[in-house]
Amino acid sequence: MPQEPSVCEEKNYNELFHKYYEQVTKYIYYKCGDLQQAEDIVQNIFVKLWQLCATISFSKAKSYIYRACNNSFLNEIKHQKVVLRHQQDVIANTDYESPDFLIEVNEFRTKLKDAINELSVKEREVFLLSRVEQKTYREIAEITGLTVKAIERRMSKALKELREVLGKDIKI
Amino acid sequence: MIENYDADDTFLARWIAGTLTKEERIGFEKTDTYKQLSIINRESQLLKGPDINTDTALEKVKQKINTKRNKTKVFRLWYSVAAAAAVLIGLGVFLNSSKTYTTGIGETMSVTLADGSIIDLNANSKLSHKRFFWENNREVDFTGEAYFVVKKGDDFVVSTSKGKVEVLGTEFNIKDRSYFELKCYEGKVSFINNNFSSEPSILTKGMKVLIEENKVKKIDFNEETPDWKQGISKFKNQPLMDVLEELQQIYPITFQLNNIDTSRIFSGSFRHDNLKNALQTTLSPMGITYQKGSKNNLIILSE
Numbered sequence: 001m002p003q004e005p006s007v008c009e010e011k012n013y014n015e016l017f018h019k020y021y022e023q024v025t026k027y028i029y030y031k032c033g034d035l036q037q038a039e040d041i042v043q044n045i046f047v048k049l050w051q052l053c054a055t056i057s058f059s060k061a062k063s064y065i066y067r068a069c070n071n072s073f074l075n076e077i078k079h080q081k082v083v084l085r086h087q088q089d090v091i092a093n094t095d096y097e098s099p100d101f102l103i104e105v106n107e108f109r110t111k112l113k114d115a116i117n118e119l120s121v122k123e124r125e126v127f128l129l130s131r132v133e134q135k136t137y138r139e140i141a142e143i144t145g146l147t148v149k150a151i152e153r154r155m156s157k158a159l160k161e162l163r164e165v166l167g168k169d170i171k172i
Numbered sequence: 173m174i175e176n177y178d179a180d181d182t183f184l185a186r187w188i189a190g191t192l193t194k195e196e197r198i199g200f201e202k203t204d205t206y207k208q209l210s211i212i213n214r215e216s217q218l219l220k221g222p223d224i225n226t227d228t229a230l231e232k233v234k235q236k237i238n239t240k241r242n243k244t245k246v247f248r249l250w251y252s253v254a255a256a257a258a259v260l261i262g263l264g265v266f267l268n269s270s271k272t273y274t275t276g277i278g279e280t281m282s283v284t285l286a287d288g289s290i291i292d293l294n295a296n297s298k299l300s301h302k303r304f305f306w307e308n309n310r311e312v313d314f315t316g317e318a319y320f321v322v323k324k325g326d327d328f329v330v331s332t333s334k335g336k337v338e339v340l341g342t343e344f345n346i347k348d349r350s351y352f353e354l355k356c357y358e359g360k361v362s363f364i365n366n367n368f369s370s371e372p373s374i375l376t377k378g379m380k381v382l383i384e385e386n387k388v389k390k391i392d393f394n395e396e397t398p399d400w401k402q403g404i405s406k407f408k409n410q411p412l413m414d415v416l417e418e419l420q421q422i423y424p425i426t427f428q429l430n431n432i433d434t435s436r437i438f439s440g441s442f443r444h445d446n447l448k449n450a451l452q453t454t455l456s457p458m459g460i461t462y463q464k465g466s467k468n469n470l471i472i473l474s475e
Binding site: 017018022029042044046047050051108109116127130131133136137149153157162163166167 | 229
């Protein structure tokens with residue numbers, strides 16, 4: 001069995017950092033809505049990862065980082081609104097089947113962001129990980145430590161709630 | 173009609189993931205809900221999370237790691253310094269520690285020092301010297317009475333309350349009690365009184381020094397070994413108080429004086445092995461009567 005790369009080696013540590021820092025930070029951000037707080041939490045966990053490098057194997061590092069960040073977040077109960085932006089390359093009113101659906105694109109987008117923020121934290125994090133970060137349910141289950149079934153339920157509930165809030169703004 | 177997406181709590185999630193059955197999908201696509209959710213889904217996927225600069229973050233994390241490490245390093249360094257200092261102080265105290273020999277009332281003890289010198293302590297005496305490296309600097313602190321047989325070598329110094337006795341290799345007796353007496357039995361001894369104005373006294377075999385009225389007196393004597401080594405205390409024209417003091421060194425007794433004149437002169441001796449005889453041979457010739465007090469060790473004197 002080939003030996004695992006050591007987390008204590010800077011090269012490997014940097015690799016883990018580049019691989020996971022951004023996604024973990026976003027995950028924590030979607031939970032707490034405070035980017036500064038999210039970055040602090042994740043950075044402190046990476047400091048810990050370095051200190052514990054001898055005891056954490058390279059393959060277990062990802063789950064350690066997520067779990068530790070999540071625990072750290074639970075200790076700092078501070079939920080805020082997530083600030084979401086539209087990608088700049090998106091041109092309004094592109095190829096919708098029927099542009100008439102939209103009362104007004106920008107207004108709708110603002111309402112969508114508000115509606116996402118109105119979701120419970122559990123649903124919000126699943127919805128954003130899926131739709132914005134394009135993670136599969138299996139990945140989300142791994143990150144959150146829940147079952148795929150639970151993720152599917154949360155996702156379905158999130159969609160239902162968004163439709164309830166936004167449906168009246170989408171004229172068919 | 174209850175739609176699938178209402179009844180099945182994973183239906184919409186599976187639609188998003190594209191894992192609905194064909195039937196489910198076709199049925200769902202006919203609903204208004206589908207059309208609304210398609211737009212919500214589409215718009216949601218156009219959203220973007222925060223911009224995160226991983227490289228800056230990595231730099232920050234490495235700074236944090238280094239400050240923490242430095243802090244612990246500094247902390248550990250101070251710890252080490254403190255520990256080392258404690259060890260050094262402890263070692264110093266230990267190396268500087270003294271070995272002390274004491275004798276109680278009526279006891280004698282023979283001490284052999286590292287250089288082979290022998291010191292016989294008479295009763296109620298105390299000898300101490302440095303525990304380590306003593307041979308580099310042969311010096312002992314002493315009070316009481318003892319007979320010294322010093323091995324030849326560098327200066328051997330005895331510090332007493334009255335002054336220093338310096339010898340090379342010799343035999344001598346020091347008595348440093350209420351009165352001071354140094355007798356040289358062999359070789360050469362020098363005595364330097366604590367009173368620095370006085371010149372050192374050089375004693376050879378058969379010479380002794382006394383301190384009387386703060387002056388060092390040099391007198392000849394004639395004996396081979398100190399009397400106390402034979403278990404005898406001898407006095408020649410000495411005040412009674414010296415005799416009483418000596419009795420109290422050898423025997424566990426305390427005198428109650430009752431206005432007795434202790435400056436009167438006594439010549440004679442007493443043995444160390446019998447209190448009754450000792451009292452009789454010293455006190456009776458002086459016309460002093462004595463009786464035991466209420467306490468065991470109290471001797472009440474009267475004229």
